[in-house]
Amino acid sequence: MPRMIFVNLPVTDLDRSKAFYEAVGAVNNPAFTDETAACMVxxxxxxxxxxxxxxxxxxxxxxxxxxxHDSAQVLLCLSMDSRDEVDAQVAKASAAGGKPDPTPTQDFGFMYGRSFEDPDGHIWEIMWMDPAAASGEAPAEVAA
Structure with a gap:
């Protein structure tokens, strides 16, 4: 069985957070959701x-x-299949009430990343990496 990750996040308003995560593409799993917690796939x-x-x-x-909003212990990072998907994910988060780009945009040519904060201030980094560079098939050149 492949490993799964369950990221646990404390939230101040469960309904608001569920709506936010649905807006950025997550799907609620009602089998593990009640008035105290929501599982977003x-x-x-x-x-x-x-x-x-x-x-x-x-x-x-x-x-x-x-x-x-005032401190950070982790930065959560999620990969996308293209630079355009990175930008689209940050745009969805912003439209849903998230804060776009709380960390600097990273553009190294072979790798591109942006970020957003959810309504509770948790930072998600969204990144794309050239598949050839990721597999080691092509040299990873850093853009100037």
Whole structure:
């Protein structure tokens, strides 16, 4: 069985967060969704985002939830199939109430990345890498 990742994120407004993640292409899995949590499927069988109310989050850890608008502990990164898809994903996030480009755009020619913040301040980096460069078939030249 291939491994899956479940990214758990604390959220202040579960309905708002579900709507945001649906707007950027995730699909809600109602089997793992209730009034305290929502399972948002980013890639079937591989990538899931668990949106947890603060009360639900506290069932898993006693650590303080930092305000992700003011601090960051992780940067989540998701690949796309093209530069255009990177731009389109950031545009969807912005239209849904996310903050576009909270981190610098990266353009190295063979690799291109942008980012967005969700309504709770969690940063998602969206990137594309030339398949030849990713496989090591072509030399990765950094653009000036």
């Amino acid at each position: 980013v890639e079937e069988g591989a990538i899931h985002v668990m949106l947890l109310t603060h009360e639900k989050w506290a069932q898993f850890t006693s650590k303080t939830i930092p305000d992700a």
